[in-house]
Amino acid sequence: MDWTFDATEVQWMTERLTHFWDRRLVGIxxxxxxxxxxxxxxxxxxxxxxxxxxxxxxxxxxxxTATSAFDQLLLPHHLPPGRDAWRGNPPRPGTLDTPQAExxxxxxxxxxxxxxxxxxxxxxxxGWDGAVRVRLGHPPEPVPDPIPPTVRQGPRMRIPGRDxxxxxxxxxxxxxxxxxxxQTPHYWWPQDHAWAVAGDVDLPWSIVAGAAxxxxxxxxxxxxxxxxxxxxxVMDPEPAWVTAAIAQAVDDLLHHxxxxxxxxxxxxxxxxxxxxxxxxxxxxxxxRLLPESPSRPLVDQLRSAIHRGIVAQLNLY
Numbered sequence: 001m002d003w004t005f006d007a008t009e010v011q012w013m014t015e016r017l018t019h020f021w022d023r024r025l026v027g028i029x030x031x032x033x034x035x036x037x038x039x040x041x042x043x044x045x046x047x048x049x050x051x052x053x054x055x056x057x058x059x060x061x062x063x064x065t066a067t068s069a070f071d072q073l074l075l076p077h078h079l080p081p082g083r084d085a086w087r088g089n090p091p092r093p094g095t096l097d098t099p100q101a102e103x104x105x106x107x108x109x110x111x112x113x114x115x116x117x118x119x120x121x122x123x124x125x126x127g128w129d130g131a132v133r134v135r136l137g138h139p140p141e142p143v144p145d146p147i148p149p150t151v152r153q154g155p156r157m158r159i160p161g162r163d164x165x166x167x168x169x170x171x172x173x174x175x176x177x178x179x180x181x182x183q184t185p186h187y188w189w190p191q192d193h194a195w196a197v198a199g200d201v202d203l204p205w206s207i208v209a210g211a212a213x214x215x216x217x218x219x220x221x222x223x224x225x226x227x228x229x230x231x232x233x234v235m236d237p238e239p240a241w242v243t244a245a246i247a248q249a250v251d252d253l254l255h256h257x258x259x260x261x262x263x264x265x266x267x268x269x270x271x272x273x274x275x276x277x278x279x280x281x282x283x284x285x286x287x288r289l290l291p292e293s294p295s296r297p298l299v300d301q302l303r304s305a306i307h308r309g310i311v312a313q314l315n316l317y
Contacts, residue, residue: 001120004168013196017022017030033195035210036208036230037227039096040226041204060080060086067235072092089315093204093317095182107221115190118173121166122164123163195209199205283308285309
């Protein structure tokens with residue numbers, strides 16, 4: 001791989017990322033492709049074995065679709081008789097799993113005429129430039145930044161809210177950062193624009209855009225977990241019982257200062273500071289609540305903070 005910033009390729013991509021912040025799941029991917037597939041990053045059993053989202057859904061007797069959210073699959077209202085809640089670790093956001101990435105590369109190489117001319121974009125906020133190594137009994141040691149200073153100071157691929165470092169290489173260079181940083185690029189695409197892989201640092205899934213036969217092959221592949229997805233598809237809505245439980249928790253906080261939500265995975269507990277400036281969400285986590293105004297009602301702030309607290313306390317994401 002080499003740190004070549006190809007302005008033409010960057011422009012091609014940014015001109016097609018016109019819906020990045022809308023609600024559509026394919027909004028993170030470039031527009032204009034015949035078909036799209038949602039690639040689900042695997043969850044992990046307690047022994048580290050990769051687990052498909054469909055396996056978690058089946059354990060909880062929930063449907064698994066192209067628009068499923070992993071935290072919702074982990075949190076059914078009730079468990080089927082005789083079954084326990086699935087236990088393990090959620091998918092890794094922002095990066096493909098190593099075996100998943102290796103196998104995806106094998107397939108993608110067959111669907112481009114330029115497999116050795118790939119542009120990669122890596123989010124520049126990963127923090128590698130400020131890393132330190134800490135060893136017991138030793139002072140912290142700075143870890144060399146793997147990104148050259150000239151690249152840090154150079155141009156970026158920019159979209160609203162995200163900046164990316166750009167490099168070039170063969171399709172296999174999508175694996176370049178895995179041995180040292182367990183990270184795949186957030187965008188990669190070939191010079192002939194036959195396909196594109198898109199992800200985001202906050203998402204436990206990616207999108208592949210390409211020809212219909214490519215997406216069809218990915219969807220039937222036994223190693224990958226991919227489902228075709230419509231361009232206008234959005235995430236499944238929050239289950240009604242979760243919405244009701246959060247509403248009750250908000251009411252309890254406002255009237256009593258404490259609230260608890262019981263789930264099949266355990267209890268999520270919250271405490272509102274008497275000043276109503278802080279919400280304690282367990283494990284030492286605190287959310288700063290802004291002064292109430294018509295544009296940011298306290299109820300809405302509490303609702304969002306409780307949702308995040310449920311995810312964190314119950315290890316849903």
